[in-house]
Amino acid sequence: MNASIITIGDELLIGQTIDTNSAFIAQEFNKVGIWVKRRVAVGDVAGDIRAALDEESKQAQIIILTGGLGPTADDITKPLLNNYFGGKMVIDPKVAEHIEYLFREVYRRSGPIEERNKKQAEVPDVARVLHNARGSAPGMWFEKNVDGRTVVFVSLPGVPHEMKGLLIDEVIPRLLRHFKFPFIVHRTAFTAGMGESMVAERLPDFEAALPRHIKLAYLPSYGIVKLRLTGQGHKEQQLTDEVDLQFDQMTALLEDIIVSKKDEPIEQVIGHLLLKQQKTMATAESCTGGNVAHWITRVPGSSAYYNGSIVSYSNIIKEALLQVPAGVLRAQGAVSSETVEAMVKGALQQLGADYAVATSGIAGPDGGTPQKPVGTIWIAAGSQDRIVTKLLQLRFDREQNIEITTMQALLLLRRMILDQEG
Template sequence: MNASIITIGDELLIGQTIDTNSAFIAQEFNKVGIWVKRRVAVGDVAADIEHALDEEAQQSQIIILTGGLGPTADDITKPLLNHYFNGKMVIDPGVAKHIEYLFREVYRRPGPISERNKKQAEVPDVAKVLHNANGSAPGMWFEKMINNRKTVFIALPGVPHEMKGLLSDEVIPRLLQHFKFPHILHRTAVTAGMGESYVAERLIDFEAKLPKQIKLAYLPSYGMVKLRLTCQGTHIRKMEEETDLLFEEMTFLLQDILLSKKDEPVEAVIGHLLLQQGKTMATAESCTGGNIAHAITRIPGSSKYYRGSIVSYDNTIKEALLQVPAGILQAQGAVSSETVEAMVKGALQQLGTDYAVATSGIMGPDGGSDRKPVGTVWIAAGNEEKIVTRLLQLRFEREQNIEIATIQALLLLRKVILGKE
């Protein structure tokens, strides 16, 4: 059973808005056995949207659209769908009542509700209305016979929290009632410290013997490679047994570079380690500007092991708050092994933690020199007994350099915690 996702809006095409809706829909569909075959983005142009509907209906039995359901003139999806399915616009009493409730009780807007907002209650009479508990634009469900099969078209708002609520509360339960889906099973491992091609070399024999219903995917990122085994079938118990055995074999072959047997970021792995040991950590950041702290605190429950950060972007802050000796800054410079080592010591003392990690570097696009070019970054991690430093020579743009330095600093901290450095 294939699905297509059509995202609508000029803002997506010009890069003003990042499409997170497609990723969420694909993940949720995958959980219930719906395979997303294609994702298409189109602008606010009626002919383009209609063309996308025609094209995707030849590919998939489920077509889901997001965007263009708002109250403004550029929101053309609803009238277009009314025309596409030969419907007539009517006021839905349930939607009208919900809009009244939102503006009076939730938004508490003074004065009368505008005609533009009241018009949100208009829907094509050929659509089943899907209740949007989080907003005024209802979802809509259409059905049409195409190539002798029932094809479902579902229109959802583009606002992410509204779309998510509708997908979880309305769309997926209805799809499960209408169709019988196969099972899709994933097992993901995360490795660190070895490039994708080298990891693949290790798994040549393993990959060659995989049964046809199980596929291996390589998903590289900065300093890490995810390996995902995917199995499709109808007998879930048999699928789990077969996939789990192969997953254990694969992770055994990669045990020296294995970061996690789950699809999780390195900051989550560090959190598990610190909780197991009953230890705490802090961050002392210069060039990463708090990005490591942000990564750590994205993990629920991080307050149990993370104390805080000192973002010492300026040298005066390094001296005053982290107690980095002025002599080191003058002789070695802020971007040096000696400075990040002193930053770790200062963070351990000032924030009273068991571990600390530090960064200092030149992220670009300028600020480098012949001796320390743009992309020169020193990272350090350690505790009271031992501090390890490492030099990175990065070659990307500023944002990428910050992200890579963040991940490498966290990977170094993990090794320190495990006693592997």
């Protein structure tokens, strides 16, 4: 069962707005066995939207549209769909009542409701109206016979909060009643220390022996590689058992580079380890500017093991708060093994943690020298008993250098914690 997602809006094409809707829809569809085959972005151009509808209806049985349902003149999706499906616009009394409620009771607007807002209660008479509890633009469900197949078209608001509510409360329950979907099962392993091609070189026989209904995908990012096995079938338990068996075989071949056998980020892996040991951590950051702290604290419950951070962007702060010796900064420089080692010691003492990580380097695009070019970054992780440092020589832009440094610092901390545990 294939689906297509069509996102509508010039703001998506010029990069002004990032399309998070498609990712959410795909994730939720995947949970119920709907495979998103294609994602298409089009501007606020009627001909382009019609062409996308025609093309995607040849590919998929479910088409989800987001965007273009607002009250302004550039929101053209609703009248276009009315024309496309041969309907006429009518006032839906329930939508009109809901709009009245929103403006009077929720938004608490005084004075008359503007006509453009009232017109959001107009819907094509050929559509099944889907209640939008979070906003004034209703969702709409259409059906059309395409080459002997019934294709479902669902139009949703582009506002993510409203789209999510409609998808979960209205669209998916209706789709589950309308179609019978296969099961989709995923298992993901998280590896580090080896590039994508090198990992693949260790799995050719394994990949060749996979059943046709189970696929392997490589997902590289910031110095790590995730491997995802995906199986599709109609018997859930049988499929789960098959995928689990293949996953165990795959991870046995990669045991030395496995970080986690779950689809979880490195910061969550760190959290599990610290909770298990009943230990705490802190961060001392320079070039990453608090990004390591940000990663750690985006995990709910991280206050149980994360004490805090000192973002020592200047040498004055390194000396004053982290007690990095002035002689080290003069002789070795802020970007050095000696400095990050001292930063770890300072963080352990000042923030009262069992473990600490430190970063200091030249993220770019400026600031490099022939001896220490842009991308030269030192990281460290340690405890009261031991501190390890590592030199990174990165070649990317500033944002990527910071993200990779954050990942590598946490991987270094993970290894430190495991070594202490062992």
